Amino acid sequence: DIISAIEFDKTGDHLATGDRGGRVVLFERTDTKDHGVPRRDLERMEYPIGRHPEFRYKTEFQSHEPEFDYLKSLEIEEKINKIRWCQTANGALFLLSTNDKTIKFWKVQEKKVKKISDMNLDPSKAVGNGSIASSSTPKHCLANGGSPDRSYNYLGNDFSFPPGGLPSLRLPVVVVTSQETNLVARCRRVYAHAHDYHINSVSNN
Numbered sequence: 001d002i003i004s005a006i007e008f009d010k011t012g013d014h015l016a017t018g019d020r021g022g023r024v025v026l027f028e029r030t031d032t033k034d035h036g037v038p039r040r041d042l043e044r045m046e047y048p049i050g051r052h053p054e055f056r057y058k059t060e061f062q063s064h065e066p067e068f069d070y071l072k073s074l075e076i077e078e079k080i081n082k083i084r085w086c087q088t089a090n091g092a093l094f095l096l097s098t099n100d101k102t103i104k105f106w107k108v109q110e111k112k113v114k115k116i117s118d119m120n121l122d123p124s125k126a127v128g129n130g131s132i133a134s135s136s137t138p139k140h141c142l143a144n145g146g147s148p149d150r151s152y153n154y155l156g157n158d159f160s161f162p163p164g165g166l167p168s169l170r171l172p173v174v175v176v177t178s179q180e181t182n183l184v185a186r187c188r189r190v191y192a193h194a195h196d197y198h199i200n201s202v203s204n205n
Contacts, residue, residue, distance in 0.1 A: 009085040009093075015055055016095055018080025022064035024097055024185075026108065027055040059108065061185035064099045076101050082202045094188075100198040103191040112179045 005018035015027040031054040067076040079099055086094035092109035 005080045005083045005097075007083040007085060007095075009088075009095075012053075014058070014085070014093065016083045016085065018063065018083050018097060020077075020079045022062060022066075022078030022080060022099065023060055024063045024080065024083065024095075024106070025060040026058040026093070028058040030054045030056050059183040059185065061106070061108075063097045063104060063106070064102065067101070069101075081199055084202050084204055086204055096202050096204060098199045098202045101192065101195055103199065103202055104187050105189040105191075106185055107188050108183055108185045110181045111184045113182050114176045114179055116174050116176060 001019035001021040001023070003017050003019050005016075007016050008014070009016075013029045013032065015029070017025050017027070019025070063080060064078040066078045068074070069076060076099065080097055081100065082096075082098050084096040086096060086105075088094065090109075092107050095106050095108070097104050097106060
């Protein structure tokens with residue numbers, strides 16, 4: 001889609017673009033991270049002619065959806081009119097994005113996603129929804145660990161216990177090995193239904 005808004009953050013290390021489809025795409029600068037040299041020192045160096053800042057794709061998210069104002073019979077398109085960066089905190093990125101009528105406050109942060117690598121369940125003995133089937137396990141067990149010493153006639157004849165009592169309870173143990181980090185964009189606040197006219201710009205103090 002055609003880009004309708006573009007904005008650098010205060011440091012110049014991040015770039016945000018908005019398009020007519022209501023999406024916001026974030027880019028991150030990569031050429032300033034070489035050799036651990038601060039950005040201010042790199043700007044004082046004499047770059048060879050033709051050297052340009054390099055940005056790589058970071059993430060994207062759907063910021064706005066098309067809406068319809070039934071009171072005014074007005075169709076509100078999802079096109080992003082303006083993007084403004086806010087102050088970062090705890091490694092998270094904050095920004096404002098707006099279409100013609102609605103301003104949204106976004107938080108983009110890295111989240112660790114845990115992946116299960118191993119469970120101590122034998123697949124050959126697993127039945128149904130993951131319970132373990134064995135010869136020592138009764139066919140019908142009471143919930144919450146009912147005692148076989150008592151008679152539960154009020155529960156009906158469907159519940160029965162083996163002569164030796166219930167076996168020990170076996171709980172599955174989950175092994176988590178890898179924790180990948182993914183960028184997650186969350187809308188923290190929506191400023192809507194506050195403007196009679198179209199929003200052309202947005203600023204924060």
